Amino acid sequence: MGEQEFIRAEHINKTFSKQGKKIKAVDDVSLELYRGECFGLIGESGSGKSTLANVIAGLEKADSGAVYMDGPGGKINLLDAGNRKIQKEYCQKRQMIFQNPRLSFNPAMTIGKGLEEGVRYYTKIPAARRKELALENLELVGLKREYYDRHSSELSGGECQRAAIARALMIEPEFLICDEITSALDVSVQAQIMSLFMEIQKKKKMTCLFISHDLALVSSICNRIAVMYNGKIVESGDTKQIIYHSSSNYTQKLLQSVFFADRETMTRYERKKMESSI
Numbered sequence: 460m461g462e463q464e465f466i467r468a469e470h471i472n473k474t475f476s477k478q479g480k481k482i483k484a485v486d487d488v489s490l491e492l493y494r495g496e497c498f499g500l501i502g503e504s505g506s507g508k509s510t511l512a513n514v515i516a517g518l519e520k521a522d523s524g525a526v527y528m529d530g531p532g533g534k535i536n537l538l539d540a541g542n543r544k545i546q547k548e549y550c551q552k553r554q555m556i557f558q559n560p561r562l563s564f565n566p567a568m569t570i571g572k573g574l575e576e577g578v579r580y581y582t583k584i585p586a587a588r589r590k591e592l593a594l595e596n597l598e599l600v601g602l603k604r605e606y607y608d609r610h611s612s613e614l615s616g617g618e619c620q621r622a623a624i625a626r627a628l629m630i631e632p633e634f635l636i637c638d639e640i641t642s643a644l645d646v647s648v649q650a651q652i653m654s655l656f657m658e659i660q661k662k663k664k665m666t667c668l669f670i671s672h673d674l675a676l677v678s679s680i681c682n683r684i685a686v687m688y689n690g691k692i693v694e695s696g697d698t699k700q701i702i703y704h705s706s707s708n709y710t711q712k713l714l715q716s717v718f719f720a721d722r723e724t725m726t727r728y729e730r731k732k733m734e735s736s737i
């Protein structure tokens with residue numbers, strides 16, 4: 460049976476203006492994600508990954524392009540600004556996890572209340588059940604129930620990213636967008652967060668757009684990847700195919716720097732994952 464399409468971005472363009480200069484952050488990008496897959500988006504810093512993700516998430520307005528998903532009566536364009544109902548429904552289906560987990564939480568609010576925010580906004584679930592849900596999700600990510608009453612400043616970086624994952628799971632999203640979720644963490648903590656993330660993604664069968672500049676990490680968890688450079692997707696498809704038979708000079712350079720030059724500086728976890736993935 461063929462893969463079932465979950466979301467499709469078509470001809471996305473986004474330009475920023477900075478000090479009178481135009482920066483083409485995303486340049487005519489099209490991308491398709493299958494239901495339940497973890498799709499990797501890689502590329503160096505400034506290549507446009509976050510901007511593309513923000514457009515797909517509905518957090519950034521594109522200059523042009525469309526993002527299609529199944530809706531009542533057929534495909535709907537999520538970028539259709541006129542349709543607030545569609546946008547609210549989509550926001551309930553997707554969640555983002557960012558590089559800096561502390562920014563996911565209001566420092567004045569307890570972790571528990573931070574977890575409950577989305578549920579309070581999107582659903583009519585009563586307060587007692589909201590609290591139960593928050594406690595259940597804290598447990599799911601390996602945090603004790605007492606973290607419910609703590610503040611983000613009282614958590615380590617890794618604990619805070621666990622809490623951010625729990626927060627993202629609260630409204631049971633179908634689609635997770637993960638933007639460099641381990642880059643701000645210590646190497647040993649990165650491995651723990653990655654195995655937690657992979658376990659949850661598989662268990663909940665969520666579709667995921669996983670963004671990272673770390674090709675070794677992405678190739679260890681994603682069967683399909685896209686490589687971005689200068690706002691464009693220079694290559695996309697099967698991860699192994701791209702690693703072994705890349706047709707793009709840029710990907711080849713990226714591969715050389717990650718898999719060969721940096722081999723010595725890789726952590727044992729990264730090396731093991733990379734080697735088992737190719």
Ligand SMILES: Nc1ncnc2c1ncn2[C@@H]1O[C@H](COP(=O)(O)OP(=O)(O)OP(=O)(O)O)[C@@H](O)[C@H]1O
Pocket residue numbers: 475476477482483484502503504505506507508509510511672
């Ligand atoms: N709000 C903004 N205003 C002006 N320029 C921006 C803005 N956001 C991004 N850019 C520019 O757009 C380009 C793409 O940035 P983007 O953050 O999408 O890249 P990235 O691949 O995610 O990089 P990183 O891995 O460092 O996060 C960069 O040149 C960046 O400076």
